[in-house]
Amino acid sequence: xxxxxxxxxxxxxxxxxxxxxxxxxxxxxxxxxxxxxxxxxxxxxxxxxxxxxxxxxxxxxxxxxxxxxxxxxxxxxxxxxxxxxxxxxxxxxxxxxxxxxxxxxxxxxxxxxxxxxxxxxxxxxxxxxxxxxxxxxxxxxxxxxxxxxxxxxxxxxxxxxxxxxxxxxxxxxxxxxxxxxxxxxxxxxxxxxxxxxxxxxxxxxxxxxxxxxxxxxxxxxxxxxxxxxxxxxxxxxxxxxxxxxxxxxxxxxxxxxxxxxxxxxxxxxxxxxxxxxxxxxxxxxxxxxxxxxxxx
Ligand code: ZN
Numbered sequence: 001x002x003x004x005x006x007x008x009x010x011x012x013x014x015x016x017x018x019x020x021x022x023x024x025x026x027x028x029x030x031x032x033x034x035x036x037x038x039x040x041x042x043x044x045x046x047x048x049x050x051x052x053x054x055x056x057x058x059x060x061x062x063x064x065x066x067x068x069x070x071x072x073x074x075x076x077x078x079x080x081x082x083x084x085x086x087x088x089x090x091x092x093x094x095x096x097x098x099x100x101x102x103x104x105x106x107x108x109x110x111x112x113x114x115x116x117x118x119x120x121x122x123x124x125x126x127x128x129x130x131x132x133x134x135x136x137x138x139x140x141x142x143x144x145x146x147x148x149x150x151x152x153x154x155x156x157x158x159x160x161x162x163x164x165x166x167x168x169x170x171x172x173x174x175x176x177x178x179x180x181x182x183x184x185x186x187x188x189x190x191x192x193x194x195x196x197x198x199x200x201x202x203x204x205x206x207x208x209x210x211x212x213x214x215x216x217x218x219x220x221x222x223x224x225x226x227x228x229x230x231x232x233x234x235x236x237x238x239x240x241x242x243x244x245x246x247x248x249x250x251x252x253x254x255x256x257x258x259x260x261x262x263x264x265x266x267x268x269x270x271x272x273x274x275x276x277x278x279x280x281x282x283x284x285x286x287x288x289x290x291x292x293x294x295x296x
Pocket of ligand 1: 037114115197247248249
């Protein structure tokens, strides 16, 4: 009897202290501090909240100084499974640039959101990591335009011209081009995104890049008349990168399509897999779906 009680107690202790009872959270780091989008402190908190809602992530936010290169900006990238950039500002210190490239090349995850693809027009490796970018002095020297034509064929267009542009903001349809990829698997073939800037004319090295979803930038709204990349991945060394040009305003980031893209994209960037289901409030082809952000 005594032995039985002893075994039960030991069993209970093992059960309570067992490390396998919950998976280790993925550590994520959001970078902010400079951005021509004044909504940034809020959007960083929104993205932190979205990631933590999945219970998969533990999120830190790191902020640079407000102007110029921050000599003390030296995140420990290696501590994180995924880094998310909400940063569009001055160059990082050279050693931080190098540490970042080594982090992604060595297998670190990276997520680039909206104006973070405006940053660092002249930083060669950053542009290889993000695939495409806009503004920041980008031109035909930066690489081709990449888009889908009316026949659904991907085009690499080397023609001369600026990098980065958008027409007027509006809700727009996002078309799934690869429904087998872990990030887009289960998403509708078309869904309506909440009002946003529809980035077009992005250009860059576009190596090892895979387009998962596009949006048609109509000429009526001032766009190119092309199907522009809206969700895409880049492989850089062993690293996985998820890039979405969506997310201009806090309202744009309240779109359930944006939220799910971020949540799934960050998990995929960190692990190569996605364990999250598509939620029942995901937008449809005809209706937007917005979750009001309750925080500040
Ligand atoms: Zn914007």
